[in-house]
Amino acid sequence: MLKMIILIRKKPGMSRDDFIHHYETSHAVIGKRLLGHLWTKYVRNYPMSLMEYQPEENSVDDSYDAVTEIWFKDQADVDEMARIINIPENNRLILEDEEKFQDRIHTRLLMVEEIDNGTVLG
Structure with a gap:
């Protein structure tokens, strides 16, 4: 199965809550309307804390929002x-919306091949 991972930073000066609100109520809605029929699953993850290398930290990782x-x-x-x-009108709609909440120069897209061996933890 193919998966795209998109790493996104919020626009400078924008609050985390405003970023999430815009993504969920505008950008995700546009994406689902135009492209949802092509996706088998669509998930947005919002980092809450930096734990992997600095477990004592309790702040939001500002690398990607x-x-x-x-x-x-x-x-x-x-x-x-x-x-x-x-398609020009779709491209314009998407880019105009991204400009409202993303620091687009730092956006990264990765195409990955997902391998799930069915391991269930717990």
């Missing part, structure tokens, strides 16, 4: 998403 995961059935769906995004 959202880690978005989008799963695809196959490469054809990834290609179709790119085609839809590049």
